Amino acid sequence: MTDLRAVDLDQLADRTGIRVEFYDPAGTRYGFPTFPYHSAPDGLATRRQLRAAGLRPGGHDPVAQILWRHRKTRRVAYLYRLDLAAPKRVASPAQRAAIAKALLARRTCRVCGQVKPYYIPRRYGECLDCLEGSQP
Template sequence: MTDLRSVDLDALADRTGIRVEFYDPAGTRYGFPTFPYHFAPTGLATRRQLRAAGLRPGGHDPVAQILWRHRAQRRIAYLYRLDLAAPKRTATPAQREAIAKALRARRTCRVCGDLKPYYIPRRFGECLDCHEGSQS
């Protein structure tokens, strides 16, 4: 992971004199190696890409970033090394049971006690049937 330069982006700057705004592989401009959207070097991935591959950063800090503009805001995504990524941890049976219990509680009405096929709206605190009955 020593050379993070992009041959295409370097050639563009050399050929046309156009400097790509978010291309800073040395980190001199942004203080961190920076790449434009869709130009991340191979061997680096975002958290979402790691998750899709069944991996996690594994406690390692990001080594680079992607910057892009979305409407008037500057957006950022951190890049992690794939060779240092660890496999995702799986939930234990007790954790899965606790999650299922919590999700079941979100579907149980506090007023009538029925288990609904949808999550009870928090703004009402009761199922839609009970809420409609209390409004009349």
């Protein structure tokens, strides 16, 4: 695996003495190799980045994390190794048929039996036309 140090952040600390809050490539402060937002080393990606590339973690645990502040809360995104990532699984034709059947059931009204172009609100259990007809 590649070295988990960000050269720019190391040089900044050496040059100015400023330590970046969420930069801990050795994992001594946070217990896990940690990088600030937009500073992950090459060869690591988040789940979203893996998904966009048609990959998945492949059962491997994260090797590092990105920490940042959003308003007053601390946010985290875990990083996975790209070289261990596996291709995304594709649904079989039977699975796709089952999903299509379930989605059709969500658009079918239980009262009038019509298939609507929208999902029937679970709150009411009937389409909006039947709901309007049942109210005084």
